[in-house]
Amino acid sequence: MTKIAPYGSWTSPIGATDAAASDGAPGWSDVIDGELWWVESRPAEGGRLSLLRSRPGSAVEEVLPEPWNCRNRVHEYGGRPWTVVIAGGIRRLAFTNWQDQRVYLHEPDVASTPVPLSQEPDRPHGVRYADLRPGPRAEEIWCVRETVTGDRRTDVRRELVALPFDGPQRVLVASHHFMTAPRLSPDGAHAAWLGWDHPAMPWDGTELCVAEVRADGTFGPPRVLAGGPEISVCQVEWESPGTLLALLDPDGWWNLHRLTLDGEIRNLAPCAEELGGALWKIGSRWFASLGDGRHAVLRAGRLAMLDEHAGTVRDVEAAAGVPVWAPSLTADGGSIVGVAAGPHREAAVLRVNPGSGELFEIISSAPPVPAEYLPTPAERTFTAPDGQTIPAYLFPPSNPEFAAPEGEAPPLLVHAHGGPTNRASPALDLEIAFFTSRGFAVVAVNYGGSTGYGRAFRERLREQWGVVDVADCATVAEALAAEGAADPKRLAIRGGSAGGWTSAAALTSVRTFRCGTVLYPILDLTGWTGEGGETHDFESRYLDGLVGSLPEHAERYRERSPVNHIDRLAGPVLMLQGLEDEICPPEQAERFVTALAGRGIEHAYLAFEGEQHGFRRAETIVAALEAELSFYGQVFGFDVPGVPVLELAR
Template identity: 65%
Template sequence: MAEKAPYGSWISPIGAADVAAAGGGAQWLDVVDGQAWWAQARPAEGGRLALVRADGREMLPAPWNARNRVHEYGGRPWLVIGRSLYFTHWDDQRVYLRDLDSGTISPITPEPDKPQGVRYGDLRPGPRGEVWAVRETSTGPRRTDIRRDLVAFAEGEIRSLAASHHFLTAPQLSPDGRHAAWLGWNHPSMPWDETELCVAEVTADGAFGPHRVLAGGPGVSVCQLEWDSPGTLLVAMDPDGWWNLYRVTLDGQAVNLAPVDQELGGALWKIGTRWFAPLGEGRHAVIASGRLAVLDENDGTLSRLAPRVTQWHTTFCVHDGAVFGIGAGPEQESAVLRVDPHTGSVTTLGEMPAVPPAGYLPVPVERVFTGPDGERIPAYVYPPANPGFRGEQGAPPPYLVHVHGGPTGRNYPVLDLSFAYFTSRGIGVVAVDYGGSTGYGRRYRERLRENWGVVDVADCVTVARALVAEGTADPDRLAIRGGSAGGFTSAAAMTGQRVFRAGTVKYPILDLAGWTGDGGETHDFESRYLDGLVGPLPETRQRYADRSPLSHASELAGPVLFLQGLDDQICPPEQADRFVEALRGKGIPYAYLTFEGEQHGFRKAETMIAALEAELSFYGQVFGFATPGVPTLDLKS
């Protein structure tokens, strides 16, 4: 019989170390010589990205780290041509070649004058054994002093091919070798706002002729391209408000292959991301709002595959008629999978991630809440789950409102051990897809335009109040948590509302004016992001001050926990430092934990463990329940 105990104090077999071990996961998958290869995050090795293949062999041993800093979020970091493995190495950002026969590793690109001052990403095959890539060069002391171009390298020679835009994806060579195509965009647009599909002739000496724009432009986002034939391309773009799959000819004619009010694309945070792959005979594997499907252009249909897998990562490929990708579901964290598109059968490749017993895992419930203006707000509710305990009768559990990053991210109904860490202790979690989230079309995404800090906060408040009204959540024990853009929303809610009694703010944006190109406290890729999210400067400067959590630090509705990586170039620690300094001596409880060697998001096992245990202790102290087995967080005021 389940023991009655206060919510939050339940004993759980899911420890922070279990969450950290599961926090690795596969990335950047492709098939080489019939076998799936992928980059594997190793939290126990300082967050290193190893390169492994399905038979368990490690293709890139320690200390090599297949990761790069292009756009700071990184791009496709590895490529195999013949018996040569090309990869970008995190420590110096150079491209290296590993001979797959001898195992020797040698640098391909020169050592930059400034450490990590030249970066490469989105590696692609070019003609005559060349590798094509995006090159990012630091040109000055500021984070925004960046120049980019498209380059080719082979046998120690690097050639610049084009620099059509300030931001670029690597070129892709047409099947006949006569053309190259890529995506480009300029400030102040982000790639989900508008991009251009460019094509240029490739001359006999391998140079590019002048480029032409085939698709995209004002109000249209192209997020992926693949050559279909020497004269046509397949592209994911959203001229009608939804990312759909189009065929585009070299004279710019575009045809939607299956018009649907679904997203067959997404936000291009990392160059080299894929949402579709041709299967042949007019059929295409696509990721439709996170789910795998087959688009058949012959009859304009979209058919789901592997329905129990509710999230496919946007790195997948087709080989020998099968789909290879990385997927997760409500009962299983992400794993490398092979799907037969004819039978729908799913095979797990590599080692299957271990999961706790099912009774300790929350089953996500898909919900839609209604805002005051009638807007539908999707969310996923993860209720407390532990077979050994039950809460006290008549006392609803505490709830955490989880705010995803981006803010163009989104949530999926999948097993998340970081959520289960809390739910198995009697703390519910609700993950909100607030206005601005992807997966619901451009109109929903643009609800946030010039309304960041307003719509996102209001949607999270709406969901929290609805859970309280129906008796699901305790109104006196509501918390909000998030990182990056989610950290901003969490801090904005804590300083502008009186709904949440506690907040966890991870690697956040707290001073909007500072988080711009002029402010100098963010990187080039997002340095004009706030033009769309808040408003153009200088016309809306007062809005930046009014919506900055830093401007209202003394108005916190309750205690706050800050978690910050000290090497973060996207949301640098200066912002959290200033907020915490403003709290000193004000009588408002807070804690501020910083982590050496961590960038944007935590990758080291020891950091993940310390951060999660601190968060649990924080809620226990604020909400009044015991948290056995974790160190007591030191709250200051």
């Protein structure tokens, strides 16, 4: 029998521990000699990244068990952390280890222990490596090396380097302040890579560079084949000794192009579609070529096939149930391998054959709950006051055991994604299901500035961060309340990182939201700059585009910063922060909480040891989710059984 209970107070089989376990998603997948390899997060093991492989006819094998952590700190977000080099019939795995940031070598086919390839740095984490690639010699890898040169978070130098297995490292090139690792041409004669400099972010403008590879392994002078200040190249791969394939956006959309070493560029299938994405992690792959003019691409996250002869881009029907793919595509014969998820399906390593229509699941961390407790997201479009469209995904309350009293509308959580140059998706997220199965509605908003909708949509946020994103989130919340899909008196906003900024900015600038949860946020724009010293090098000039350049826009930085407007808070706030966060450091949250004390506004601040940017440990995820649920129950006035009561200060 269906029980009648207020929205938000329903009991659910989806616990915070289930949501924490589901954070063990796979990534960085690839195919090596017919074997599928990938990394996988282990929340129950401190959030480390393990490396696994699946061999035909064999069980899944853990290549790097504890204590190894296949992860790195380059750009603080990390980049591709492993590669395999084959020489003389011997396979050697090269990988980065989080604990000391060194590169290690391991022979996975024999009983052996990884040994360090790179030297121990003079200071902890003082030298980092990422985007590991095989070099031209049988016993050498190429990668990005990041060296800490001083005590400020922005004191960093980067070079593209070769790491021979039997000799000293050598610098290949340092063409830009930021670079991806070089890709070697099939004949070994040239290398190609991407580079960009401050104040640009990689989705603003990058350059595709090539250089001759000399007989002694050094590079000749680099030259730029494509890209520029207003053209972003997000991926490049060699097609033949004289041609490359690259995703770039000269027409405002990341499309696939063929380039020759002579400088000719041709769009293989012109379309107003995003086939690339924001290069947050170097080594990401949005396309993979299958030959005969056929290329697997990600069409705003969906798997699609680009046919250059027909000039078309069409979704792969076999993958219709998994519309959200990570940028880690690999071609294996006529099949495509990657990591994908769907509305009722958590991220899994999949193999798809577009020709036969077959889809094979290699490995999955399937949801531990029946599908009837999972929300089915509805893709919605709202209209901003200026007429711009606002895409969003609405996740309704879903629990077969409960119904709300007649006439009651559910509390609504507006989820602001991070980035902000990123996007929300309809993929299953048990953190969202944790709330929807208890009677909350959740809407994930792709506010102006999000990816997947072209450069013009991304640039709606140019110098408007804290304005457009806030207005779009408020517009969506108010529209859902007006149509009866949400209780107008129980609207909350939540988000982490840039989403934490949007949440805090909304709570201090509009009156739409009753309360908010702010995770590892930016709260003080002036501090969160290279000169302010409170963020890392990669994003230290991000605000030039999002807010405006300094010093001429210094007043704008002060006026938009939530830390300066605590007196305007619309309601209670829950602050969650990792104490080892180098991207949005705890100084930001701590200043805000200190200024809030004694003002009579209910609030709580939970700080977590051992956590960086984004929570990885199971115990942290559980504590954060249960605290958030208790917070909403106290603010919105309903009981939330089964979770500890969060103590709120005033």
